[in-house]
Amino acid sequence: MSERSDGQPGLSAAGAAAGAGAGVGAGVGPRRRRRTALYSALALGLVMTAFVGVLATRKSAMDRQARSPLLGLVAPPIVGTGIVDGAPFNLSSLLGKYVLVNFFASWCIPCQQEQPQLVKFATEPGGLTAVVGVLFSDTPGPAKAFMLANGGTWPVLDDPDGQLALSYGVRGPPESYLLNPDGIVLAKFIGGVDADRLEQLVTEASSGGSSS
Amino acid sequence: MNALLGRNAVLLGLLACMAGVITLAFGLRRGEDRLLKAGRTYTWLILGAAVIAVAAMERALITHDFSLSYVAQNGGRQVPLMFTISTMWGALAGSILLWTLVLALYITAVAVKFRKRAADPLVAWATLVMFTVAAFFFALMLGPANPFTKVSGAIPLNGPGPNPLLQDHPLMVIHPPMLYAGYVGFTVPFAFAVAALVTGRLGEGWLLETRRWTLLAWGFLTVGIVLGGWWSYQVLGWGGFWAWDPVENASFLPWLTGTAFLHSVMVQERRGMLRVWNLSLLLATFSLTILGTFLTRSGVIDSVHSFTESAIGPWILTFFVAVLAVSIGLIGWRGDRLRSPGAIDSPISREGAFLANNLLFAAFAFVVLLGTVFPLLVAAINGNQITIGGPYFNEMTEPIVFCLLFLMAVAPALPWRKASPELLRQRLLIPAWAAGLTLVLCVALGLRGGWDTLACFALGAFAAAAALRQLILSTRRSMADGAGPWRGIVGRANGGMIVHLGVVVIAVAFAASAAYGVRTEFSMQPGQSESVAGHRVTFLGLHTVQHANRTSLVADVRVDGGQVYTPQISNYPADPGGGIGTPSVRSTPVDDVYLTIAIAPQKPGDPTVIGVTVQPLIMWLWVGGALMALGTLLAIAPGRRRRPVMPASAPVHDVARPDDGGRQLRLPAGTSAAVEVRGT
Secondary structure, three states: OHHHHOOOOOOOHHHHHHHHHHHHHHHHOOOOOOOHHHHHHHHHHHHHHHHHHHHHHOOOOOOEEEOOOOOOOEOOOOEEEEOOOOOEEEHHHHOOOEEEEEEEOOOOHHHHHHHHHHHHHHOOOOOOEEEEEEEOOOOHHHHHHHHHHHOOOOOEEOOOOOHHHHHHOOOOOOEEEEEOOOOEEEEEEEOOOOHHHHHHHHHHHHOOOOOO | OHHHHHHHHHHHHHHHHHHHHHHHHHHHHHOOHHHHHHHHOHHHHHHHHHHHHHHHHHHHHHOOOOOEHHHHHHOOOOOOHHHHHHHHHOOHHHHHHHHHHHHHHHHHHHHHHOHHHOOOHHHHHHHHHHHHHHHHHHHHHHOOOOOOOEOOOOOOOOOOOOOHHHHOOOHHHHHHHHHHHHHHHOHHHHHHHHHHHHHOOOOOHHHHHHHHHHHHHHHHHHHHHHHHHHHHHHHOOOOOOOOOOHHHHHHHHHHHHHHHHHHHHHHHHHHOOOHHHHHHHHHHHHHHHHHHHHHHHOOOOOOOOOOOOOOHHHHHHHHHHHHHHHHHHHHHHHHHHHOOOOOOOOOOOHHHHHHHHHHHHHHHHHHHHHHHHHHHHHHHHHOOOOOOOHHHHHHHHHHHHHHHHHHHHHHHHOOOOOOOHHHHHHHHHHHHHHHHHHHHHHHHOOOOOOHHHHHHHHHHHHHHHHHHHHHHHHHHHHHHOOOOHHHHHOOHHHHHHHHHHHHHHHHHHHHHHHHHOEEEEEEEOOOOEEEEOOEEEEEEEEEEEEOOOOEEEEEEEEEOOOOEEOOEEEEEOOEEEEEEEEOEEEEOOOEEEEEEEEEOOOOOOOOEEEEEEEEEOOHHHHHHHHHHHHHHHHHHOOOHHHOOOOOOOOOHHHHOOHHHOOOOOOOOHHHHHHHHHHHO
């Protein structure tokens, strides 16, 4: 490599040193304690494989259960008029069912993406599950169009001054809260939910297992 | 239109990266210079693609093109222009776009800098590695982090704007680009490290070339981290600036390993030792940037900053695995053959101090990494949810910081190879006096606080005096040489001493604010005054201000009978989450009075609860950061040693290093090699 360096007038001293240094490095290296780097690399590789394994098996943000001061407490009441059908609604009418309170907005793409999961959860066989939608920074017009376009026949309520979002501690859509048949908050989800995971939580809770 | 342009630009960027990689790979395989030179030209295509993509995104944001879902989710007509521009790095997909642009700029800078050596296999390999990294980020933008997806269905008329915390302070505009310039900048030394391992050219040549790139990236990262602390202090309202949050740790980890490298690389340049270790540090630094990106973007760790999008996680993890596999594989394959001859003669020497420094920084990085991922590990082992908080980090890192401060004082005084006791006594006399006097003064002034606070002050004085001594000596020397006093602060060693001063200032300010901060809340009616820590705060009253993007409740608070400060709570219509508090700070070199509205009155006549935090020396944190940035710039600037003097003809004192006290007249590796080349 130093033949390329030699005789080029524009070359920097450092560039020439690359050639000279490499010659030294390749020549003298391998005599003392030959395998240190190899063994260290092997050991580090093993540790890192385990580490990556841990990282890879962690739950991702999708369907992530978040901490919330509401967990284990009675869910704040939701009373109002459904924006799609115009019928009066009260959350207490759903006592006896596992209810997912879903804060969403028509402009929110993850909300669109999670809608099929909500539909799936709302229509689980057995009729033990229900979904309630609450608007978050949105107005009834686009939200109604959103529900008609994306499916979902559950009650949807407006929250014009954000009081419901405030009482649940919602930071941004979509966020969802799973309530048990007694109206107690079992879990909070930031980002989209996954119907299978919800179903699993419902099964765990109804079989008397501890809720997280 | 914007979506089409942006998406095609991203596609073009990906194709250019791939074409570049293939061309370079063929060129390297066949040894054809023509192909290597051709491969390099794809740089311009990559830069063009990144610039067009960013321009398309900014255009969409500024013209409120809500047909892009990124704009619909993060933009808003009510957002001021400055924050509309910064919205590009306010959410996940856009931040990847910024990352790609910065990377493209670095690749271009490397291509320009090494334009005469495009056919050098080392440079070609480095370019190939950088192209590969860029290809990954372009691919991310075609896959899970696509910033140019369109909204499905009707186009919204307006969007909510970025997270209110991100449209509250101008620092948000500048802090992320700085951080990214640091983060992404480590790609360059990583690429050269891989190239050096692949080609087996572990001589000092590539090091000299990449040392400055590392320093540049390190400087940006330093500024980014300090600005992050400043932003957190100015915006978040809890009166602190560093919380060991996973996102902060993610930026701090590569900083630690990068700092270790910047020190140990001097041992390699000087003595030719620690080659494999230095390479490992560079590889680790880049790996840690990718790991940090994974931890903060995938949502596996709860953090105040985390992005709540997930599909990107497996991609980055896969990339992390690839980076690790390449790094570890190369070290394992090549490492033993490239180990350098020679050993450290005496632990009491400059190289011994650097070695200790490296062990400390490695321990520091390990402690921080362990604390960051420990909750994950515990959850994986027994399913428990635990959190690791500030106390763990503070207690574990405190002794390390003390040792580092001590080394900072001693190392510059140590000569290479072996120190004699007389020499050390002479060089450390003044710093030791400074440390002792500081300690005595602190005790005499009756400073309360634990032994650790006082120890930090004394060690800080020790290190600062040592750094100042070096600066004074080198300034005096350069004046004696007729080069002017400013020469005495330029160059690696002198710039490094200024960085050291900055570190000392930050350490002292950190310790003081932690030990002597006072935090309290007063429930006050208009006109009422309260006193805290020698300051008198008078609550004058509340009023409401209507802004385009928010409504703010403003409290007028007079501090010490002087100026009126206005902490506020702002309600953003798009975010009903209870309002965002904005602190107001009276900053002086002595202390900061930090005011917040802790609780706004619920009905007329209720008292307002004003939070008051008084912390000493806070301003010096930012001054220290500025000193570090200045020192980095001076260290990057060509010092005396790098003046274009012909080494063979220059007088000996001109090429002697300024950092060894002028006592050893040994030629640096680079110059001696140049002499040899010219001799042939």
